Amino acid sequence: MAHAHHHHHHERSGRNLLISILLNIGITLAQVIGGIISGSLALLSDALHNFSDVLSLIISYLANRFTKKQASSKRTFGYKRAEIMAAFVNSATLIVIALFLIKEAVERFFQPEPIAPSLVIWLSALGIAANGLSVLLIRKDADNNMNMKSAYLHLLTDMMASVAVLLGGLLMYFYQLYWIDPALTIAIGLYLIYMGYDLLKSSTKVLMLFTPDSIEVEGMVEEISRHRAIKNVHHVHLWQLNEHEIHLEAHIDFHENISIREFDAILKDIEVRVHHEYGITHVSIQPECGRCHSSQVIVQD
Structure with a gap:
């Protein structure tokens, strides 16, 4: 049942991504043409951001498809990291595009150009409608998937951004405040950096095999070491494969030379405890006897 639910989730999210890609292609073409005709940098910046959306959504869609591929002898983990890589690329491009928009806006402040606000108003309204529909389609899947969140x-x-451009268009139409166009572009750029940084940091931690923020290694080792048969736990490696899998690898030194049956019972106890307390889904333990005499040696290469 869990596998079927996961498969259904992927099918739905893939379909919603495809619809969003088509919507954003339409918005981008309309806003590029409108931005050139109207002379609005904010509209062109919104079009550029929409184009980045198209690319990022395509990356997310491909990653979504790749995660369905089965593991093989050459790819023993399959493509489980595809969506994390997509999140990393998308968040990085979000920040790069934001910096480009800010640079263009600063230049426009010193070289203002005439703008046709009526076209800006209509095309930004189109952007709000199409992107709003896309947001509604993807929102449900964004809560528990880093790729869909990106x-x-x-x-x-x-x-x-389209809402900001619409407000700018209205201010230009009624009050001729043309400086609002580059000002809004800078505001949009700063907001993109703010939104992209957190996701970039999270995806980088997963790709670099950092310990998940929710797990304190020393506390977990202390919890495992409470078993009377265990002398110490060392050579601990803890990493997140993707959003649904956390792996633990460690060496455990036992007080006595226990049997395989006894070790298997202890291993099952450890698996249940670390899964319940820390959400760890996969445990690999190397049993030892008398090889490590220090309880202070926890993390080693």
Whole structure:
């Protein structure tokens, strides 16, 4: 049942991503043409962000498809990290694009150009509608999947950017405040950096095999070492394969030369405890007897 549910989740999220890709291609083409005609940098920056959305959504879609592939002798983990890599690429591009938008906006401050606000208003309204629909499609899957969250953030920030461009268009139309166009572009860029940084940091930690933030290694080792048969736990490696799997690898030194049957019972007890307390899904233990005499040696290469 759990596998069927996971498969259904992937099918639904893949379908929603495909719809969002098509919507964003349409928005991008309309806003590029409109931005050139109107002379609005904010509209062109919104179009550029939409184009980055198209690329990021395609990456997310491909990653979503790849994770369904089965493991093989050459790929024993399969493609379980595909979505983490997609999240890393998407969050990095979000920040790069934001810096480019800010640079362009600063230059526009010193070289202002005339803008046709009516076209800006209509096209930004189109962007709000299309991105709003995409956000609604992907929102449910963004809570427990880093890849879908990266796609969701791209779409959410773009919808907010379109709202900002619409407000700017209205201010230009009624009050001729043309400086609002580059000002909004800078605000959009800063917000993109703010949103992208956290996801970039999270995906980098997973790719670098860092210990998950939710687990304190020394406390976990102390918990395992409470078993009367265990002398110490050392050579601990703890990493997150993807959002659903956390792996633990360790050497355990026992007081006595226990049997395989006894070790198997202790291993099952450890698996249950670390899964319940720390969410660890996969445990690999190397049993030893009299090889490590220090309880202070926990983390080693």
